[in-house]
Amino acid sequence: MNPDNPMIRPRLSAMMFLQFFLWASWYMPISAYMNGVLGFSGAQVGWIYATTAIGAILSPMFVGFVADRYFATERILAALHLVGGVCLLLASQATGFGWLMFLLVVNALCFMPTLALVNSLSFRNIDDPDRFSRIAVFGTIGWIVASWLVDFALGGPKTGYFFYLAGCGGLAMAAYSLTLPHTPPKGAEAAADVFGLRALKLLKETPFLVFAVCVFLISIPLSLYFAWGTGFLDEMGRRNPTFLLSFGQFSEIVVMIVMPWFIFRIGLKNVLVVGMAAWAIRYVLFATLSFPLIMLGVLLHGFCYCFVFVASFIYVSKRAPAEMSASAQSLVALLMWGLGMLVGTVGGGFTADKYPPPVTIAATKGEVTSPGQILPPWVSEGGKDGIAPAIGRADAKDVTIERAKERLPEEGLKIGDVTYAKKDLLEALQAADTDESGGVTQLEWQAARSHNWPPIWFWPGLLAALVCLVFVAGGSDVPRAEEAATTSG
Secondary structure (H helix, E strand, C coil): CCCCCCCHHHHHHHHHHHHHHHHHHHHCCHHHHHHHHHCCCHHHHHHHHHHHHHHHHHHHHHHHHHHHHHCCHHHHHHHHHHHHHHHHHHHCCCCCHHHHHHHHHHHHHHHHHHHHHHHHHHHHCCCCHHHHHHHHHHHHHHHHHHHHHHHHCCCCHHHCCHHHHHHHHHHHHHHHHCCCCCCCCCCCCCHHHHHCHHHHHHHHCHHHHHHHHHHHHHHHHHHHHHHHHHHHHHHCCCCCHHHHHCHHHHHHHHHHHHHHHHHHHHCHHHHHHHHHHHHHHHHHHHHCCCHHHHHHHHHCHHHHHHHHHHHHHHHHHHHCCHHHHHHHHHHHHHHHHHHHHHHHHHHHHHHHHHCCCCCEEEEEECCEEEEEEECCCCCCCCCCCCHHHHCCCCCCCCCCEECCHHHCCCCCEEECCEEECHHHHHHHHHHHCCCCCCEECHHHHHHHCCCCHHHHHHHHHHHHHHHHHHHHHHCCCCCCHHHHHHHHC
């Protein structure tokens, strides 16, 4: 640690905390909000999540050609987070797809470059790169704290208040960035390094080509977890979905600690194989629709994330020649965070549309009535609203809702700021009554308002399994020192 800056580690740790706090504040809960409140189609949800991939594809141009060459890192961080924070605050008022998409594209173009910039600022202000993991772990802690605040302080993802949390987090990060150590621009950088084009020559080596193809392909299925995680748990009737997904970050911390031991014992290739297999296993667990198995799939996140994302960048740093390492890292980041996630989020949205809920309903928010909304919950997260409380039953667990007209209020049902007409609710109750008994149980209602999740999770799980097998067959471990010297020569 720099003796002239004894507080540098806690200052950088706070930077990482805020960076990922503001990202988690909107990135996970917006799935349930779009699916359950705004009534967006699967394709629209996919495109909203694709905004970060768009930002990842375009951000190297900004970081390499502008930020690193002309501006001090802490100042450009402040400017980008200021604009991004304002966009997130404005997004809280957006109810239509077009306006929300525009705001989140601008936010992504501002936010995604900052992921590289905070890493760059950290490495340039610590004297031992091995200490970086102790700083980066505060980003995971920030992600956890944001997830808990969304569910326990802001009433859950369906309130939409998470946008205020994220926007204020962005503004706080903008102000805090101005207090960070002055980190002057690095000067001109070759365009080839910015996009990783110099590393394309590595694709002539079959093992690296297989690796590059596999990390691109594995990024396609993994993107569905981020885009549909909270929406999936919400449709399963689970309260506090953002909180539940945060358990994955706890496992991430544990796996990050033990990951060097795994690399030493089984080798880097096998670590990647385990990570790819973990994604396939996770989706099989999700497809069972069993809550304990779903949570087991969430807890696999440490292996899914660290053994794929982190291990991939370690693999590149060990396999690419030193003079090509930065370019190779840029290429892999583009394949995973950019192109792979773009294909995955958009494709995942269309997949969700192929397996929609069997019953939908019209809903009115403000003066806008939108058809095709998923059914309102049996009981809301606060336990006060929903179909069951509307008929005067607080103990909603074993209630059967009869389809008699007097059982629902004449003005319809209002949950939060969304209103469902009585006529539409009665039609939905009739459609949900699959056994034609004249009443609807909680299980029938839950089935009527849920996507057909097993095939939605089956297809990305199958792709992850196939990618894993391809890497087992065609990939190779990192070369030994003497082999690396021969390759680079």
